[in-house]
Amino acid sequence: MITQTVTTVQRTPAENMRIGLFIPCYIDLVYPEVGIATLQLLERFGLNVGYPLNQTCCGQPMSNSGDEKNAQPAEHLFVENFKEFDCIVGPAGSCVKQVRCHFDRLEQTEEVKHVRQHTYELVEFLHDILKVDSFPWAEFHHSVAIHNSCSSLRGLGIASTSEVMQPPFNKTASLLSKVKGIVVVPIDRPDDCCGFGGTFCVTDEAVSARMGLEKAHDQARHGAEYVVSPDMSCLMHQQGVAKRAGLDLKYIHVAQVLNGGPY
Amino acid sequence: MTTARQVDPAAAAELFIIQDQIHEPMHDRFLWATMQRRHAEAAAIPEWEELREIASKIKEHTLTHLDHYLEEFEANDALPSTAGNQGYRVGFGGANPTIGRAATEPHRVPLDSQDATGRGPFVRPHHWHRSEQ
Numbered sequence: 472m473i474t475q476t477v478t479t480v481q482r483t484p485a486e487n488m489r490i491g492l493f494i495p496c497y498i499d500l501v502y503p504e505v506g507i508a509t510l511q512l513l514e515r516f517g518l519n520v521g522y523p524l525n526q527t528c529c530g531q532p533m534s535n536s537g538d539e540k541n542a543q544p545a546e547h548l549f550v551e552n553f554k555e556f557d558c559i560v561g562p563a564g565s566c567v568k569q570v571r572c573h574f575d576r577l578e579q580t581e582e583v584k585h586v587r588q589h590t591y592e593l594v595e596f597l598h599d600i601l602k603v604d605s606f607p608w609a610e611f612h613h614s615v616a617i618h619n620s621c622s623s624l625r626g627l628g629i630a631s632t633s634e635v636m637q638p639p640f641n642k643t644a645s646l647l648s649k650v651k652g653i654v655v656v657p658i659d660r661p662d663d664c665c666g667f668g669g670t671f672c673v674t675d676e677a678v679s680a681r682m683g684l685e686k687a688h689d690q691a692r693h694g695a696e697y698v699v700s701p702d703m704s705c706l707m708h709q710q711g712v713a714k715r716a717g718l719d720l721k722y723i724h725v726a727q728v729l730n731g732g733p734y
Numbered sequence: 735m736t737t738a739r740q741v742d743p744a745a746a747a748e749l750f751i752i753q754d755q756i757h758e759p760m761h762d763r764f765l766w767a768t769m770q771r772r773h774a775e776a777a778a779i780p781e782w783e784e785l786r787e788i789a790s791k792i793k794e795h796t797l798t799h800l801d802h803y804l805e806e807f808e809a810n811d812a813l814p815s816t817a818g819n820q821g822y823r824v825g826f827g828g829a830n831p832t833i834g835r836a837a838t839e840p841h842r843v844p845l846d847s848q849d850a851t852g853r854g855p856f857v858r859p860h861h862w863h864r865s866e867q
Contacts, residue, residue: 633773636782660766677748681758 490520491556493590495566495704496528502703504733505724509562509593512730515608516601523552531569535669539576546574554582558600559590562726564623564702565669567592572626593726594629594701598642605649609731612652616695617643618686618709620702621664629701632662643701643725650728656693660686667708683712691718698722 490513494506513520530545549570553559561567570590577583597603619641623629630641647653666672666682687709690698698720700706706722713720727734751758776782796803 633769636776636779675744675747677744677751681751685762 488518488557489555490518491553491559492520492522493526493529493553493559493561493566493570494522495561495563497707498563498703501707502724505562505703505726507733508724508726508730509560512593512597512726513560515730516603521556526552529566529569531566531573532670534569534573543576546570546577550574550577550583550586553586553590557589558596559586560593560596561590562593562701562724563704564592564594564620564627564629565704568622568626592623592627592629592701594623594643594646595627597646597729598629603646603649606646606729606731609729610651611697611728611731613696614654614656614694615647615697615699615728616656616658616690616693617641617647617661618665618690618698618700618702618705619643619662620700620705621668623701624662630662634662643699646729647699647725653728656695658689658693658695660689665705665709667705669704672708679708680712683708684716687713687716687718687720690720695720697728699725699728701725 492506492510492513494509498505510520510522525548527548528545529549530542533539533542533545559570561570567590571587574583574587591600619630623643624632629643631637631639644655647655663686664682665686666679668675668679672679690709691713698706698709700722701724703724706724709720710722713722723734750761779785
């Protein structure tokens with residue numbers, strides 16, 4: 472007899488999939504609670520989630536700086552680690568974008584093509600593949616500003632952007648609206664870059680910090696208590712800027728809200 | 735030997751930001767207003783994205799075949815080529831920029847040529863982002 476121990480919302484074709492959990496370096500090192508929330512959330516849907524222990528950087532910092540030569544071994548290792556999985560899911564838009572859009576220097580073998588085509592950012596996986604319609608275990612009684620990163624917006628298309636003339640949509644907002652108690656507050660410039668930009672915040676510190684400050688003021692001005700994003704790296708930057716400016720804002724990953732913690 | 739002044743964009747931007755509380759916010763306001771006007775105009779044209787896609791393909795084609803078009807441009811231009819020179823001249827509104835012939839030249843040419851033309855400093859970013867992160 473099989474006993475159901477995990478609360479499942481619905482049966483989906485995805486239940487039989489083997490899911491590879493891709494945890495980016497900075498989440499592993501700085502925000503482990505985001506990785507835990509992501510795993511717990513995926514397992515709530517009865518998914519068979521595996522975590523390759525040999526995984527490391529996807530190569531993005533090198534690749535973004537034009538160092539494709541040194542990015543390649545990391546990219547190759549990524550494919551080796553994840554090639555056996557049906558789907559690869561990671562809680563970070565920019566890292567997923569690196570895999571899907573920028574693994575161009577590798578020889579495009581069937582394995583490389585499979586990994587590139589089946590690597591999903593968490594929000595799009597929940598929204599497009601699992602088609603989740605409720606999160607009955609989650610409650611969040613706070614006002615929230617959403618930050619969709621440039622990579623998630625322009626690279627992965629998780630929401631419409633102001634510069635492209637198309638009907639508006641926002642997958643992050645759509646998922647969050649299914650969480651009890653949450654109040655999503657609009658901000659003036661939702662699709663503006665926050666200035667993080669990976670290595671940009673190191674090479675162009677002053678511009679980066681000013682962009683982050685404008686973003687944080689926008690969030691605070693509209694009464695947000697929390698800022699929620701599928702990209703913790705942008706939030707790492709905004710969190711630092713807001714703290715230094717004395718703004719009372721808390722920054723958490725969308726997986727934490729959808730899973731009901733850990734915070 | 736070149737005496738060209740190279741600009742450090744990050745340092746220049748920092749000076750611009752910290753100089754006062756007026757210039758950067760004004761710059762931001764104007765740029766934002768320009769974007770809003772652009773979006774309003776674009777939204778008023780139903781086939782905007784289709785037109786933009788066509789324009790994008792024209793740009794990509796032109797850049798891909800730039801060598802051909804530059805030579806055609808040179809052949810049709812009234813100014814004669816400068817014999818014996820590594821580069822050659824075309825009449826870019828009297829600016830007469832030199833165009834590098836060899837693959838190694840394009841990076842050096844703008845720095846060298848600006849002294850001759852007397853035009854302002856050539857800004858070459860210290861890093862080239864292939865994409866945002």
